[in-house]
Amino acid sequence: MVCDCNYLFVPPRRQTDCFYKLKSARNINAYVLLSIKNLKDMANNIQIVQQCYADFGNGNIQGILDSLSDNVRWIDPGAPEIPFSGIRNGKEEVLGFFTDMAKVVTYTHFEPQQFYSDGNAVFVKGIFTGKGNETGKPFQSEWAMLWEVVDGKVTYFQAFSDTVAIARALVN
Numbered sequence: 001m002v003c004d005c006n007y008l009f010v011p012p013r014r015q016t017d018c019f020y021k022l023k024s025a026r027n028i029n030a031y032v033l034l035s036i037k038n039l040k041d042m043a044n045n046i047q048i049v050q051q052c053y054a055d056f057g058n059g060n061i062q063g064i065l066d067s068l069s070d071n072v073r074w075i076d077p078g079a080p081e082i083p084f085s086g087i088r089n090g091k092e093e094v095l096g097f098f099t100d101m102a103k104v105v106t107y108t109h110f111e112p113q114q115f116y117s118d119g120n121a122v123f124v125k126g127i128f129t130g131k132g133n134e135t136g137k138p139f140q141s142e143w144a145m146l147w148e149v150v151d152g153k154v155t156y157f158q159a160f161s162d163t164v165a166i167a168r169a170l171v172n
Helices: 025-057 061-066 091-104 163-170
Strands: 068-076 086-089 105-118 121-132 138-150 153-161
Touching: 025 061, 025 105, 025 121, 025 138, 025 153, 061 068, 061 091, 068 091, 086 091, 091 105, 105 138, 105 163, 121 163, 138 163
Parallel strands: 068 153
Antiparallel strands: 068 086, 105 121, 121 138, 138 153
């Protein structure tokens, strides 16, 4: 079957997403199948990230580690007063992140609120509250977290939050 039009315009996300001069219905169907596969991959990536948050909420750090690639890059920026801030590479260093964090803060509320996905990237917005373990001082922040998931494994993580609020809660 031949398409009557000379051009089929697909609204671009990137310039390479536009397809021109498609002549057969088979080509059009192939594009639709590709789009459905991409949507399924993005939904699967969101589910992987949601499971990481569920594991965090349940204290299942091993569950989070199991979802990471062996060479994951984990970035949680912050002031020097925040011992768990910094760049971590690999699962063992990420385990150190969670260990260091548990020593100094307790989260009283941690809520991912919105999930967005584009290809391998998953972007999450949320809010948390907590307290410094030694000081008892409270902190709260809206946050955003960027995840990259490739072949079902998290390869990259970066957090964005009010690190000044956390640092203030840790200092007497």
